[in-house]
Amino acid sequence: MLGARVALPSECVTALRAQRAQQVADRKSADDNWKGAGHGLxxxxxxxTPIEPCNLNRSFEALSIRAGVHKVRFHDLRHTCASLLHEQAADARMIMEVLGHSSIRVTMDIYTFVRLDSQRSAFNRVGEVLRNDGSEPGEDDGAADASVAI
Structure with missing residues (x-):
């Protein structure tokens, strides 16, 4: 997928530009020992040189711990990306293409989940429709805190 163009939030673009600057500095420091020519990574x-997967996972785990994030696999970032796009009403085909899937079914069945707060919000709206008692949408009736473990 070398040379592919993807849309990214500005925060990601900023981080990638900083990474590119670090890589340029690393290349200058390594001088003749630089082995990255032609990789395009x-x-x-x-x-x-390419990062070994076990080293990537080890570094990601250490960064997660330092950031106070519960343990997740590096691969779980794909699930998070898909779910966040889904929650923002992104088109399923677009999510499929971002993840590089050949089937929407894979994308929607495996890579998306709906967060509990999104479920609560949706059911609060359903409650407002069912209530239809003239109360204003969004009035606090305590329903926002209602959830049931199944």
Whole structure:
């Protein structure tokens, strides 16, 4: 997928530009020891070689712990991306293409989930329709805190 164009939030673009600047500095420091020529990789070791998957996972776990994030696998970031796009009403086909799937069914069945707060919000709206008692949408009736474990 080298050379593919993807839309990204500005925060990601900023982080990627910072990564590119770090990579340029690493390349200058490595001088003749730089092994990254022709790879075209955004993330490499300090000498330009591809990052080993076990090292990536180890670094990601350490960063997650430092950030106070509960343990997740690096691959789970794909699920998070798909779910966040889904929650923002992104078109299923677009999510499928972002993830590189050949089937919408895979995207929707495996890579999306709906967060509890989104479920509560949707059911609060359903409650407003069922109530239809003239109360204003969004009036606090305590329903926002209602959830049931199944």
């Amino acid at each position: 955004v993330f490499t070791t300090r000498n330009g």
